[in-house]
Amino acid sequence: MKVVFESDVLEVERAWNHLDLIISTIAEGQHEWLIEDADVIENSPWITADAGGRAGRRNLEVLAKSYTSQAYPRTTKLHQKRVSVTLAPKQGDRQQLTPEHAWIALKAPAFVVVENAESDGGFIIAMMMAWKRADLLDAIQHGWLEFAHLGGVGEVAKVLRRLLRKTVGPIRVHVLSDSDQRYPGELTNTIRKVSASCTSEGVPYTVLRKRSIENYLPVELLPKRCNCNSIRYPVRGATGSLRHEARVSVWQARSVDCGMPSRVVQYSAAPPPAGPMRRLRRLRRDGISETGL
Numbered sequence: 001m002k003v004v005f006e007s008d009v010l011e012v013e014r015a016w017n018h019l020d021l022i023i024s025t026i027a028e029g030q031h032e033w034l035i036e037d038a039d040v041i042e043n044s045p046w047i048t049a050d051a052g053g054r055a056g057r058r059n060l061e062v063l064a065k066s067y068t069s070q071a072y073p074r075t076t077k078l079h080q081k082r083v084s085v086t087l088a089p090k091q092g093d094r095q096q097l098t099p100e101h102a103w104i105a106l107k108a109p110a111f112v113v114v115e116n117a118e119s120d121g122g123f124i125i126a127m128m129m130a131w132k133r134a135d136l137l138d139a140i141q142h143g144w145l146e147f148a149h150l151g152g153v154g155e156v157a158k159v160l161r162r163l164l165r166k167t168v169g170p171i172r173v174h175v176l177s178d179s180d181q182r183y184p185g186e187l188t189n190t191i192r193k194v195s196a197s198c199t200s201e202g203v204p205y206t207v208l209r210k211r212s213i214e215n216y217l218p219v220e221l222l223p224k225r226c227n228c229n230s231i232r233y234p235v236r237g238a239t240g241s242l243r244h245e246a247r248v249s250v251w252q253a254r255s256v257d258c259g260m261p262s263r264v265v266q267y268s269a270a271p272p273p274a275g276p277m278r279r280l281r282r283l284r285r286d287g288i289s290e291t292g293l
Helices: 009-010 015-028 038-042 056-071 097-105 119-130 134-141 153-165 189-201 244-258 276-285
Strands: 002-005 082-085 110-114 145-149 175-176 206-207 261-266 290-292
Touching: 002 009, 002 056, 002 261, 009 015, 015 056, 015 097, 038 056, 082 097, 082 153, 110 119, 110 153, 119 134, 119 145, 134 145, 145 153, 153 189, 175 276, 189 206
Parallel strands: 002 082, 110 145, 110 175, 175 206
Antiparallel strands: 261 290
16 A cells, blocks of 8 residues: 555654554555655654664665655556555544554555455466566565455355454455356346445455456467376466366366367366366266357
8 A cells, every 4th residue: 555644643752653663564565655745754753853773764764765766657556545644533534544553454464355265366376477477476475465265155245344344444355256157248146246245345346257267367378289288287387376176277278279169168166187188078078068268
């Protein structure tokens, strides 16, 4: 998030300890310091009272680095939300927090809520690796971004309320859900439940237009020549963290270059591991429907 220090917190000593703690999250890269007037902060009692001390020197270094970085174009879409740190926050305004509550909010992770935190989360991480999204991978590695397990669609509201109770400040929870559509435009029970629950709790959400998240595997990431003996790692190692269910969908997308139809077979439960040709024969025998990628 972008952090703004209002002038009142710079004047009162009892707020300074939490300001120093907040600066540590900015120095580590978890958040950004939005500076409107660097001179006001540099000459404030918060800085001048400890200008020669360790915390004071670090605060000045972070101030200079943050102020300079604001002059350059942004290279990431992170840090879109804003929180103001003040001694007199407006009642009910999640964007204004006291120094203590701001520290609690800023040290907490953001959450992406998916149906299965292990398999869906693994697929998302694989795509981050493949597209070299170092900023997102760094956030996951440091625990600043976590995947939360949604479970069934009937649990959406309950899971969201539990996550929101654990956090203060701006809502940093986003739900990412499969549509479970059998054909384009179908209004499934999943779509209705996720939309209603997220709207009720005020949580942003995304329902995928395609049936499931594995259908979004970019063809550009697949090897030029199919090696059916390497179906566990078809994106050159990027999907090593995925469970079998996700790996199967990746192999099916690879069928574009195997002389098979350029389609992705979709099903509700993954078949057990088997040779590629046996798997294809089984799917055809069972009459599983196909849809375009």
